[in-house]
Amino acid sequence: MKTFLIIGAVLLILAAGGGLYYRSVFAGGVQEPAQPSQGSLWDFQIRNLAGEATDLSAYEGKVALVVNTASKCGFTPQYKGLQALYEKYRDRGLVVLGFPSNDFRQQEPGTADEIRKFCTVNYGVTFPLMAKVKVTGPEKCAVYKFLTAGGLKEPTWNFTKYLVGRDGKVIARYAPKAKPDDKGLLEAIEKALSTSSKPAG
Numbered sequence: 001m002k003t004f005l006i007i008g009a010v011l012l013i014l015a016a017g018g019g020l021y022y023r024s025v026f027a028g029g030v031q032e033p034a035q036p037s038q039g040s041l042w043d044f045q046i047r048n049l050a051g052e053a054t055d056l057s058a059y060e061g062k063v064a065l066v067v068n069t070a071s072k073c074g075f076t077p078q079y080k081g082l083q084a085l086y087e088k089y090r091d092r093g094l095v096v097l098g099f100p101s102n103d104f105r106q107q108e109p110g111t112a113d114e115i116r117k118f119c120t121v122n123y124g125v126t127f128p129l130m131a132k133v134k135v136t137g138p139e140k141c142a143v144y145k146f147l148t149a150g151g152l153k154e155p156t157w158n159f160t161k162y163l164v165g166r167d168g169k170v171i172a173r174y175a176p177k178a179k180p181d182d183k184g185l186l187e188a189i190e191k192a193l194s195t196s197s198k199p200a201g
Contacts, residue, residue, distance in 0.1 A: 025156045025157050025176075026156070026157055026175065026176050026177045029175070030172050030173070030174055030178075030184060030188075031152055031153060031172060031173040032152075032171070032172050032173075033150030033151055033152055033170050033171075033172075034150060034151030035150050035151060036150065036169060037146065037149065037150050037168070037169040037170045038149060038150075039146065039168075040060075040167065040168025040169065041056055041059075041064060041066075041143070041146065041147075041164045041168040041169075041170075042056050042057045042060040042168040043056070043057070043146075043168070044056045044142055044143055044146070046130055046131070046133075046141070046142075046143060047130065047131040048128065048129065048130050048131060049100070049112050049115060049116055049129040049130060049131055049132075050112065050116075051112065051131060054128075054130070056143075059095050059097075060168065061093070061166050062093045062094065062095045062166060063089075063093055063094050063095070063163070063164065063165060063166055063189060063192040063193050064094075064095050064096075064097055064164040065082075065085070065094065065095075065096045065097070065161055065162070065163055065164075065189070066097045066099065066143070066147060066161070066162040066163075066164060067082060067096065067097070067098055067099065067159055067160070067161050067162075068098075068099050068100075068103070068135045068144075068155045068158055068159065068160055069098045069099065069100050069101070069108070069129075069158060069159065070100065070101065070102070070104065070107040070108040070158035070159075071100075071107070071108055071110055071114075071115060071118045071119075072107040072108065072109070073104070073107045073108075073157075073158040073159070075157070075158055075159040075176055075177075076158075076159075078159050078179060078180055079119060079122070079123035079125055080123050081179055081180030081181055082096050082098070082125075082127065082180045083096075083123055083124055083125050083126065083127060084180065084181075085180045085181070085189075086126070086127040089189060089193065090127075092193050093166070093193055094189060094193060095127065095128065096127040096128070097127070097128055097130065098119075098125070098127060098128065098129040098130065099129075099130050099132075099133055099135060099141075099143070099144075100115050100129065100130070100131075100132040101132060101133055101135045101155075101158070102132060103134055103135055103136050103137075103155070104155075104157050104158050107158060108132060108158075112131065112132070115129070115132070116129065135154065135155045135160075136154045136155060137154075140154070146170075147162045147164075147170055147173075150170055152170065152173045153173060155176075156175070156176065157176040158176060159176045160173065160174070160175065160176050161173070161174040161175075161176075161178060161185070162174075163185070163188055163189065163192065165192050165195065166192065166195060166196070171188065171192060172188060
């Protein structure tokens with residue numbers, strides 16, 4: 001009996017630990033920067049999924065939702081919601097920027113062509129997709145160094161979202177579990193879209 005009680009206690013502890021891990025990685029609330037961004041998202045030149053140089057200044061004045069994506073993740077169906085979000089708001093100035101990454105459990109192992117085909121065939125993705133990059137650790141790409149420089153957490157899993165205002169400054173970070181149609185996210189996008197990128201006067 002004592003052995004069974006010990007085993008039961010261990011299982012409860014593991015379950016509780018798993019719950020804490022789940023909440024820290026996938027869930028969590030909205031996080032706002034502790035300090036304003038230095039510079040702007042529009043300052044960067046990167047490569048798109050086709051390998052072409054892409055100057056993010058092309059999106060200056062827009063609101064951006066930057067998302068690290070993956071093709072073999074439980075959250076991969078969020079591609080559909082992200083595309084719907086892009087179609088709903090793009091005429092008002094929203095751009096969704098997808099950054100494929102293989103950082104989490106190797107859930108984006110594909111080549112650029114494989115990623116493009118997967119996203120197009122399965123989810124009809126037309127929003128901009130960039131070259132596969134690292135989004136965590138010391139080797140994370142310059143864009144993600146910028147996104148997290150104000151004290152925001154790095155992506156903890158695929159489909160972590162960073163909302164960037166028309167001025168190129170980071171507004172907030174949303175956890176992977178926050179779906180593209182999350183009420184709070186939609187309200188934040190609406191608010192950012194209603195804000196001019198130019199100072200009043």
